[in-house]
Amino acid sequence: MRLTRTSLPDAQISKTRPLAIPDISMIGAPVAVVGDGAGICRVNRAFTELTGFFEPELKGTPVVFMLKDFKPGKSALRGKSALAAKNGHDIPVSYSISSMPGSLFQVFTIIPRVEAEKLLKELSEKQSELERRERYIECFREGVLKMTNDLDRSETELKGALRNLQETQVQLIQSSKMTALGELSASLVHEISQPLTVIRGLTHGMLRTTDENAEYHSKIRIIGDAAARMEKIVKHLRTFSRSEAPALYPLDINSVVKDALLILNDHLLSHSIETVLDLSPVPLALGNPNRLEQVIINLVTNARDAMPNGGVLTMSTRDEAMDGRRLIRLMVKDSGIGIPEEIIDRVFDPFFTTKDTGKGTGLGLSISLGIVREHKGEIKIESTRGFGTAFHVIIPALS
Ligand SMILES: Nc1ncnc2c1ncn2[C@@H]1O[C@H](COP(=O)(O)OP(=O)(O)O)[C@@H](O)[C@H]1O
Ligand SMILES: [Mg+2]
CATH class of the missing domain: 3.30.565.10 (Histidine kinase-like ATPase, C-terminal domain)
Structure with missing residues (x-):
């Protein structure tokens, strides 16, 4: 029985016969090349192995003859059906009839249902695995982001603490310097004040009693001025050494x-x-x-x-x-x-x-x-x- 042109949607039927039938020997899945009139022109090895037919037996056979549950119409381009194999067994398959890019032929692909279901299962497993990994990567990304933020924050805190530490250190050095100097000044003030008062008193008296034109008068004045300057320093030191608040x-x-x-x-x-x-x-x-x-x-x-x-x-x-x-x-x-x-x-x-x-x-x-x-x-x-x-x-x- 030959398939009439009206049995398949128009889109599936090549209007002109192409010059060369495409080579499908390299395709792993069972496929057949379908030419004008929806008849099979070529099958690959997987196709003959699955169906049990040799290529010459299939040549010219409309593919739909092999599909027991085929129903004409637009949706006929893909579907599920029982495939008639040579030994009289029906093989449940998923099939598709689609155009071959760059050719006027069409390709008829069949996948045994068990295998299709296995593939589907594998696909869905792979998909869930992919989703799981995506979720994991997202969590990881969030974790890294949080860690970076935490790290930034602790770095700022650390810098602040270091600054405080340095300031405290400077203050500590300053205050210990001041304490040491304070103690030193206190004893110096005590030691110096007494002789200084004597020098000041004596020079004062000498200046009063010596003639301004006398040889030593100007020298005594210099001694008096120097003593006055020293008193000024001692006065400063006294404040500096005062330890009580x-x-x-x-x-x-x-x-x-x-x-x-x-x-x-x-x-x-x-x-x-x-x-x-x-x-x-x-x-x-x-x-x-x-x-x-x-x-x-x-x-x-x-x-x-x-x-x-x-x-x-x-x-x-x-x-x-x-x-x-x-x-x-x-x-x-x-x-x-x-x-x-x-x-x-x-x-x-x-x-x-x-x-x-x-x-x-x-x-x-x-x-x-x-x-x-x-x-x-x-x-x-x-x-x-x-x-x-x-x-x-x-x-x-x-x-
Ligand atoms: N207003 C100011 N302008 C410029 N330099 C200053 C001023 N105040 C302080 N200094 C500097 O700081 C130094 C220390 O000041 P200070 O402790 O008061 O000691 P002193 O006035 O006895 O030198 C001064 O010698 C001066 O170099
Ligand atoms: Mg000063």
Whole structure:
């Protein structure tokens, strides 16, 4: 029996006979090449092995003859059916009839159902395995992301801790240096004060009783001036070596600034220094007025020295808040020579001075820092070489 043209959808039937029948010997699955009239032109080895027919027996046979459950129509291009094998057995198969790319022939592919089901099962297993792996990779990715974030966070924390440690170390060195120097100063002050008083008293008396034109008068004056300078240093050292904490009580820093200026004003004017006072209302602080006044005097004296040809001294106070704490900021700013960057880290060191011998003791800033720390505060410096320096004394407000 020959298959009529109307038994298969039009799309499946080649209108013209192609020149060469495609080679299908390399295809592993059972396939047949179908030509014009839906007749088989060629089968591969898997096809003959499955069906038991040799190629010459199949040639020209419409493929649908082999499919027992074939029903014509559009959906006939693929489906499930029983395939008639040579030995009279029916083999359950899945089949498809599709165009061959670049050819007018069609290809008839059959897969035994057992195998198709096995393949399907394998496919679905592979798919679930793939999904499982995808889920695993997603979890892994999330884990890595979280780990990276954690790592970033701990790195920041570690850096912060290291910074704190370094600061504490610097403070520790500073405070042990100060303690050692304090003890040393206390004994020095004790040893020096006595003979110094004697020298000062004697030179004073000698100057009074010697004629101004006498040979030794000027030399005695030099001794007296040197002793006066030494007394100044001893006075500094005395404050420095005072180990007991000063009495602290609520005070207004603005009035401490005003009191200090009463002492300093004339002095500043005589050095052609104009003072700009910019005081804001500030909360009370727990402090010792004499000690804070000393800080101001030290800072103003340094400002004066930084402006040998005169200039502007600005003093301001501000009420500030930082990290939920209320602070008082006192600024002492000059328009002087500025502090070179290479020494800015050393200016608080005891006995560090850039001034000529006899002019600087190198104790002003280290004493000031000690006092400000007693007030639980800190000192910050801003300086531009050639333009001036601002010292910021920051003290917590009384809460
Ligand atoms: N306002 C300032 N301008 C420039 N340099 C300053 C200023 N204040 C301090 N310095 C520098 O810091 C050094 C240390 O100051 P200080 O401890 O007061 O000691 P001294 O004034 O006796 O030198 C000074 O010698 C100076 O080099
Ligand atoms: Mg000084």
